[in-house]
Amino acid sequence: MKQLIKAIAPTPVLNVARDLREWPRLRARPVQVFDTKNLWSADRAAVSAMLEDSGTDAGWDEDHKTITALFGDENKMGGVNPGDRKALYYLVRALKPKNVLEVGTHIGASTLYIARALKRIAKKGKVSTVDIMDVNDAVHGPWKEAGLPEGPRDMATRLECAAHIDFHTCPCLELMATIKTKYDLIFLDGDHTAQAVYQEVSA
Secondary structure, eight states: OHHHHHHHSOHHHHHHHHHHHHHHHHHHSOOOOOOGGGSOOOOHHHHHHHHTOGGGHHHHHHHHHHHHHHHSSGGGSTTOOHHHHHHHHHHHHHHOOSEEEEEOOTTSHHHHHHHHHHHHHOTTOEEEEEESSOTTOTTTOHHHHTTOSSOHHHHHHHTTOGGGEEEEESOHHHHHHHOOOOOSEEEEOSOOSHHHHHHHHHO
16 A cells, blocks of 8 residues: 555655654654754855856766766666766865765765766765665666666776775764764765654764
C-alpha cells in the first residue's frame, strides 16, 4: 500500500506527510546544545552572487561535460539534480574551502563535482565523503544498482581528482565524533529525516 501511495501521490503531498510524521519524533529528541558561531551566516544576495559568477562558467562547462560523459547519462547521477550539482560546484569555487565534508556519497555524483571544483582552486583541497555502505564495493556498491560502469573511486581516478577525495564507510555521526579535521563547507545529503539532520547540524 505504501508503494502505491508513493507512486500516485504528488511529491508536495508526500513531503507534507513526511513532515507531519517526523515532527513528533523530532520533538521527542533531547535538545542538542552547540556553538552556532561555527556556522556561517550569509544573506541571499551574497549566495546569489556566488551562484551567478560568470568567471566559473568555463570550468563548469568543461567539468560538467567530462563528468556527464563518464556517467553516460545525466539521469544516472542519483538524487543530486543538475541544479544542485551546479550550485555545489559554484559554491566551492566561490568559497575556496580547503576541507569539505559530504554526508551521503551514494554513487558519488556530487562528490566528483566537488572534487573537480577543489582541483581547480587548491592543489591540497579535500572532500571527505561518508556513507553507511561501502560505495566502492565491486559487488554490492550502489553504482552497480544504478547501472554505472564503475564506482566513485574509479571514476575519480579517471577524472584525475582521486587525490582530492577521502572515502569513509561508517555512520556520519561516528565520523564527526572522531575525526580531527575542521571543515570549511559541509554538504548534508544522507538521511533526510528531520531528527537526523538536527543531530548532524549540531555535530
